[in-house]
Amino acid sequence: MITRRPKAINSHSDQAFGLVKKWVAQCLDEHPSCFKDPSALPTRVISVGNSGHDTHLLISNELYGHWVVLSHCWGNKREGITTSRNIAEREQRLEVDKLPVLFQDAIYITRRLGYKFIWIDSLCILQDSEADWRMESLKMAQYYGGSILNISASAAPDASTGIFESGDVNRENKIPAIKLECHSKVNDIHGSIYVRHSKQPELDPTNWEAPLIRRAWVFQESILSPRVLSYDENHLRWECKKVRCTEEIPEWPRNEDLLMKTPERLDLHLRRFALTWWYHVLNEYLHRDISFPKDRLPAIAGVSKEFAKRTGCTYVCGLWKEDLLNGLRWTPVAARDSKNGIKGPPTWSWAS
Numbered sequence: 001m002i003t004r005r006p007k008a009i010n011s012h013s014d015q016a017f018g019l020v021k022k023w024v025a026q027c028l029d030e031h032p033s034c035f036k037d038p039s040a041l042p043t044r045v046i047s048v049g050n051s052g053h054d055t056h057l058l059i060s061n062e063l064y065g066h067w068v069v070l071s072h073c074w075g076n077k078r079e080g081i082t083t084s085r086n087i088a089e090r091e092q093r094l095e096v097d098k099l100p101v102l103f104q105d106a107i108y109i110t111r112r113l114g115y116k117f118i119w120i121d122s123l124c125i126l127q128d129s130e131a132d133w134r135m136e137s138l139k140m141a142q143y144y145g146g147s148i149l150n151i152s153a154s155a156a157p158d159a160s161t162g163i164f165e166s167g168d169v170n171r172e173n174k175i176p177a178i179k180l181e182c183h184s185k186v187n188d189i190h191g192s193i194y195v196r197h198s199k200q201p202e203l204d205p206t207n208w209e210a211p212l213i214r215r216a217w218v219f220q221e222s223i224l225s226p227r228v229l230s231y232d233e234n235h236l237r238w239e240c241k242k243v244r245c246t247e248e249i250p251e252w253p254r255n256e257d258l259l260m261k262t263p264e265r266l267d268l269h270l271r272r273f274a275l276t277w278w279y280h281v282l283n284e285y286l287h288r289d290i291s292f293p294k295d296r297l298p299a300i301a302g303v304s305k306e307f308a309k310r311t312g313c314t315y316v317c318g319l320w321k322e323d324l325l326n327g328l329r330w331t332p333v334a335a336r337d338s339k340n341g342i343k344g345p346p347t348w349s350w351a352s
Helices: 014-030 087-092 101-112 130-137 140-145 163-167 216-224 268-286 298-311 321-327
Strands: 044-047 056-059 068-071 117-119 149-152 178-184 189-195 227-231 236-240 244-246
Touching: 014 227, 014 236, 056 087, 068 101, 068 216, 101 117, 101 149, 101 163, 140 216, 140 298, 149 216, 163 227, 216 268, 216 298, 268 298, 268 321
Parallel strands: 068 117, 068 149, 149 227
Antiparallel strands: 044 056, 044 117, 178 189, 227 236, 236 244
C-alpha cells in the first residue's frame, strides 16, 4: 500500500507554501465547524504590511478582522521584546530586520498567506509591566481561539533560531525514492508515483520531544487554536477540528471526542465525560515544562475558561466545584520549588 507523498525541497519553497494555502483554503471552504468569522483583534497586533518599512505595532481599539498567532519557545534569551520604553517607537515602525529571526520568519509567513495581522506574545505584551501581562494573559482563550491560524515553531529552541532553519533540520530523506510512471486507460490518465522503503507509518507523527511540545504554555495554545500549522524538524504538519495531516501523510486518524473540538455547550448528562477529558488534559499538561511556578494556573486558564463555558462547571483554583472529591485526589510526583514568600494557590490545589 502506498501511504505517503514526497515532501517539498524545503519549508519555505513555493511548493511548501502552496500546500499550506491549500490546507487553509480547504478548511475555510469545507469545514463549517472550524471557526472562521472575523473577531475583535487582540489589544495589540503586528500589522505586517507589504515590507519591513510599513510594519508596525497596532493598537486595535477592538477593530475586527482575522489574525495569525505564533506559538514559540522563549528559551533563555529575551530578545526583541516590547516594553514601555520602546512601544511608542514600535507603534510608528517595527524594524523587522532587527527582530530575532524566528519573528522575522513568522511575519514573512503571515504575509505569504495573505493575512494582515499577527499576534506574538513577546512583541504584543509589555514585558516590563506585570499589570499588562496579567490583563493580557486572561485573554489567551480569545486570542488563540479567535485566530485564523496558529503558526507553531515546534522545532526552534528559542527566537534566535529561525522557523525555516529549524524546520529543515531533518527534512532530507536519505532513502532515495523510486519514480514509477502510471497510466490508466480510463480517461487516459497519466501520472507518477514515488515509492520509498519506510517503517510502518506513525498514527501520530508528532515529535513529542520537540522543544515547543514540552512547553506548558503552548499546551493550551494548541488546544484553543482552530488551526495549527507546525514547522517540525522534518516536515510541515497541519491540524484543524476535522483534519490532521503532514506533507507526507494526507490524513491520519484522530480522536474526535476532544471537548475543545466541539463548539456546542455540552448537556449536563455529558458532564462526567467532560470531567474525564479534563483530568486527561491536566495530566498531560502537568508533565510539561514551566519556567515560573506562579504560571501554573495562568498557563491553563484559557482552557479552563472554555471548559467552564461549555459545561457550566465552576472553577476553583484548578479544581471543579462539581467534582471536588476527585479533584482533590492528586499526588505530587516531585518536589516543588519553594514559593519564597510569594502568595500562590491554596495547598489543596495541584497548582500549589
